[in-house]
Amino acid sequence: MVNFTINLYHHGFFVGNPLHYMDGDLRVVHNVNFEGVIYSEFCHNLRKLVVMAPVSYYYVKSGVPMNLGLKPLKTDEDLEAFKKAAQENNSKIDIYCEHSGYNVLEMLKNDNLVNEEDEQDFSDNENQDTLDDVKDLVDFQTEDDSDVVIPKITTNDPWLNKLVGLGKFIGHMDDPIPPLNGRFMVEIDDPEEDEIDTQYKVKKGVQYPAFDPETPWNSCKPILGLRFESPAQLKQCLANYGVTHGYQLWYLQNDSHKLLVLCARDVSEGRCAGKRGKKDNESATCSTKGQGSKDCKGESSKISKATKERWDKKKEEEKKNVANQKDCKFRLWASWMSTERSFQIKTLYADHKCSRNYNLGSLVTYKWIAHHYAREIIDNPWLTYRYMQNSIREKFKIDVSLGQCKRAKQVALFDHEGGLVDHYSRL
């Protein structure tokens, strides 16, 4: 006589692409004896274990991805197959309760159909992401990456093109970390250069240390003058720093040339300070977007009045935002060095006045999660989102959504296949 262990997933729902069970609870039932049990009895017993009545049951061998191994549990024959599967799986099996009446097998069929298209989308994104990749690696502002609107200053920006014309800078970057090839990187000065006390600014001619990628995640912190390989590396470091100390950091400026980071933890207003800043920033972006594209079509050769207005307006917005950061003075400015291919922290007020905030799910993105879990995901592609979520809660003391875990897993596996595994697992 064999006693089985059932992982009973319930009170959740199935979602596709790839098929998984969302927002469910898990009840582990030990010492289950199926001997002589018929389907109706089996259902009756399961029903007693969950509060909300399931419409139907499905099972999958523990550790097998759902979209590959999900089977219905609707008849006596299904039950026999189920018992056999459990036996072959060291007497352990996962059962999923379906509460809504969906035909999950139909979802599975659709799942497989759209998979190809999905991957296509994904690779398309990756391609166009060469620059974006840098900036959305870690973003502090919102939970949903799709509504992060960040001003883009790329090849077609008339303002940068103008600078290129002067022969001092390059504005063209095919790769976020292009080889220098004797050219200089865009070195952009801190917009508040003149107002910052010299002790918070890098000194010319001083050789500052380079960030050590082997730094343990909870020892990462920004240091004046520290040099990074790329904005992405700095942002990863800052996300780790924010998570370690519970700082609600956010980017006021964020692109492949420069980074302006503030601490938005306003004690009296919670996260509102950050939100307010972001909103202002966003509306500025929206209102300038139209003008920007008009400029590109019409008069890309010279700085138009609209562009100048746009920059003046942006500066005003930024000043206003900075002035709003009353409670915490943390401020970091980083940009490329002109003398070498390093992205450097050029000015830094490192002191915080804020206190730890545990509710920081929005502080990290799925890419940050991918960084931290790449090794584990690649070693075990069946790692569940729930496991990742719990593990992140335990290890980093932050709550992230299952959706973030899902994206992270996709990114880690995708990049693994794309040969970028070293990039992620290095951390």
Ligand SMILES: [Zn+2]
């Ligand atoms: Zn702070």
